[in-house]
Amino acid sequence: MIDRVRAFVKEAGVPRLLIAAFVLFLFGMAFVTKMDLGGLVTDSIVRVARNGILVLALLPAIQGGLGLNFGLPIGIICGLIGCVVSLNFGLLGLTGIFAAWGIGVGLAIPAGIGYGWLLNRTRGQEMMVGTYLGFAVVSAMSIFWLLAPFKNPTLVWAIGGKGLRTTLSLTGIFDRVFDKWLQFTVAGVTIPTGVLLVFFGFCFLVWWFFRTKMGITIAAARSNPRFARAAGISDERTRIQASVLTTVLGAIGIVVYSQSYGFVQLYTAPLLMAFPAIACLLIGGASVSKATVTHVIIGTFLFQSILTAALPVTSQVIEGDISETARLIIQNGMILYALTRVGGSAKA
């Protein structure tokens, strides 16, 4: 019995169990204090679907041997450009979203190739290079947003300021288009069917991809590059493929995120977006070198539930928003845990 418990703990990982316990505790507290449980669950589900694809975007990078993709903002920026261009043309509803996707993906492919090329030349330091490349791109884009030649009055500052607004409202454009599709309420819980379908649809696509020849090749090259070379696989090539995929999914993910959130956030907003996504994946049980779609779904659910429930539950006891602090500690604690666990020492 004790052995089985121990095996279970080892399999699931102590941090994941702690976090799951914390989620249960928060929801338990919410129940005991007679809070609107339905509302909490609704919020959790919405946030899972909203953030899910951004977490999913990390999966190809891990499968391809690039590690945790701290350079996710590169893909996000591509998606944001897609959104802004789509908005600038005044496209509405699904058309707007598809236009944003199309443009975003169109930009993400060359961006992903370039990013992958760079990561091939900076092997062993992918995470650090990704982090700072992401930072640099986001800050360069801040200058771009300020100078970009967009003319649509809903996008630029009305008076005084220069360049695009920091947040662009999507109300009446493609605000919650997916979320509202086939939305229904049961037992006080509102299910945003459309966006959930989109999320699970992409999960399925990614799962399926890693069972195709290309997907298997990418994973094999990650698993043992020397084996791959002996089999005539160029791991430089598979790493670039992985980088393109992660960047493209980042672009798609931010469009879904924005439509669900109702706003497009520009300037420094994407700067730190990789970190919570990475934390989700790690909480789901992934490591720096191995991750599955299941990890994505479980991790996103656990982490987003904490973020949803922490504020209303704790605000009954303390004033002020402790959820942001909790997010910092859990998110970065999780990443640290992962960094210190795998492949302890590089040499001797």
Next chain:
Amino acid sequence: MSATSTTKGRPALELRDVVKEYEGNRVLKGVSLTVEGGEIHALVGENGAGKSTLMNILFGMPVIHETGGYGGDVLLDGAPVRFTAPVQAMAAGIGMVHQEFMLLPGFNVAENIKLNREPTKRNPVSAIFGPGLETLDLPRIRKDARAALDRVGLDIDEWLPVAGLPVGHMQFIEIAREVDKEKLRLLIFDEPTAVLTETEAERLLDSMRAFAKQGVAVLFITHRLDEVRAVADRMTILRDGEVVGRPDPKTTSVIRMAELMVGRPAAARAVRRDASATAETALAIEGLNVRMPGEPVEDVSLTVRRGEILGIGGLAGHGKLGIANGVMGLYPATGRVLLDGEPYALNDARAALRRGLAFVSEDRRGVGLLAEESIELNVALSALEAQGRFLRPFPVPALRPLDGRAMRAHAQEMIRRLDVRTTGPTQLVRRLSGGNQQKVCLARAMTLAPRLMFVSEPTRGIDVGAKERVLEILTSLNQDEGMTLVVTSSELAELRAICDRIAIVYRGRVAAILAPDAPDAEFGLAMAGEVGAA
């Protein structure tokens, strides 16, 4: 420098029945030897004979400690010692000249020689915070280094950076560093001449003699048997973790030494059919050069006949492993190769597989397997990659999905056929024993249904039962399915048991091609490179 602390004629080092296991695999099976002050004792053996494990034990390398320590005793000047860190070994007076240079390229010669033994001067800060903050005494560092360099006879500026110096100089700097240590009583040379030119090697042997004359005990590990004859007072030969002989190096021939190293041949098992007379050429290699580190191939010409098992043998480091790796596109190669009379492009691993070649690598864990994946995927992967097998139809070829059922059925068939001991086709390869991992490697190569298969070191590091089974599989592939095989092995006995012809490689070239039942002496001569003269 005081090498005088060891008096001549008393055993400075004594090993008694040293035993070491790695994960149940006994790599040292009770090794004993003594080295006396003032003598040069040569330790020879093939790769995998246990020499480096023995050195790691002597030098207190952490890897020994971390894998459960060792059995038996090590005595220095009669007192038992048990080191758990290299520092302790150094403090006890053991010096080591490593095979890989332990030098810092950005430091100058003097800094390297005095590394972590720098003379320092006290200062007010160190008086408070301890000796770590004492300042370096640069003039003394320089003076000590100069003295040490003079002792090994290396006439270079001690203030030069090490980066960019010729390898020969680096080797002597390593020696100077050991010589500079106080209380040096045992000096270990780990294949020191491997990277040296012949004149440099001569000088190194000279300095080795000089140390011995001063009373230092010298343990000399090498592959080069002529050097053993030239300098050693005594020698110990290791094979498979056991001492197989202590012939007198002054009177024993190099040929005899080589025989002892590679083992006495078993009688050829089956009556070999004579494939040579009728068979046509399957693979013709002309002027092959392969840049494989540690196993370079220089100008090898060789023909493989259809339907035969060709063996490639030779001592470690002479390039026998480089041939298969070069032909299969794993290391940069030049030369002309014809496969079934058609030109064949080198340096393209994918093309090699597509042309119907297959390879079971000597580096099972590094190249041969995806340790973290299932048996079924490992077996299927090469065929999936090179031939598009085990896939379902889909309009885009690159996105054809895996046919899991076909893959599983095939894996089960292979598991049955090769008798892989496993819980099932989804078991991770990492969890299999060495012998079963080797069977998975063979299964993957067989899945390609190759015209010609290279198999390197088929039985290295696997237990006796599995060895037999692997050799049986190879003979059956050849005899029942007519597959052409090129088997490379350090174990001459196994080559002689299964091959039709055996090519012996010496210094990157084919020294001789012998029949499996040729006399032992001919094999010994070929391995020692003494054929060209004949």
Next chain:
Amino acid sequence: MSGVTRGTNGANGAGGASLGSRSWRVLSRHAVPLLFAVLCLFGIWVAKITPAFLLSEMLVRVGRNSVLILALLIPILAGLGLNFGIVIGAMAGQAAVILVLHWGGQGIAGFGLAWLLATPIAILLGLLTGILFNRAKGREMVTGLIAGFFANGLYQLVFLFAIGSLIPFHDKSMVLPQGYGLRNTVDLTSIQYAMDDLVRVRVPLEGTELRVPVVTYGVVALFCLFTLFFFRTRFGQQFRAMGQDPHVAAIAGIAVDRNRTIATVLSTVFAAWGQLLFLQNIGTLNTYSSHEQVGMFAIAALLVSGATVTRATVGQALLGTVLFHTLFVVSPLAGKALAGDAQIGEYFRVFVAYAVITVALVLHAWQSAKREREVTT
């Protein structure tokens, strides 16, 4: 005539070529700082900045920032790379300053007390960071970055929630209206210029006067000297060896893991002291953000000088401070002059900071990946 000319030309040509290639080498070796100098000069020219203004700005900024940048040198020597974890040291400094204010410490005595208090906190945190780094070998930089974020969460937990509730805190003027948690800004006037004002030397310059904080610069000089001295000690030599090849160092009997921890502790302590020096000059503490960008700006400043992930000198630290902060002063002004918007300049300098770090990391990773390839083939 023509023959002679050709002859001399030939000779000149050869001499010129070697001279040319040598100066090209010097140029490419110092490409980064030169590029920066050009950028700064361009900004100065565009924004029409007077030397007097620039000098007085530099005097302030170099004095208050250099120690934070010097804090990076020892971990680089020891092979830990850029210590993004100095943020943690900065937090230790801030914790000390908050305690001192709470106890009513003032002036140089208060500052000295803060300095004393910060030391054990920084040693403890540095020790923990060092242990963390030893468990994430080869990934120290990203680990340091994330450790900084993580520590920031803990810092918020202590100062935003625990103070005034779990930890008794009676100075209500520093606490948020809800009764616990520190305010977002804490006034440091009681210790402002505590060190700067000890001795000021006035230097007249173009109508204004520079007020040189002699003691502060003395302290900066002391840090420089200590670092230089440290490089020449037994420890310094051991760290340098580890930085080149930890395996060889370990074989030579150097306690690599212990030394790595020592390097991290020293760096963290330097950072705590550096942050205190910074705060006493600034005069206000943004409780929850003053420390956040310390690491990024210090690292960018160091790299601007041409220092790398594996090699940095005291001179480079000082040069980098001057160059980077010149750009810091100049770019909003230049942005305003060029595009009529200071915001552009501000985004630009943030971009420059990130870009400089990115380029340095890429170059470092590129070179080490290349070296590895050469070793394996």
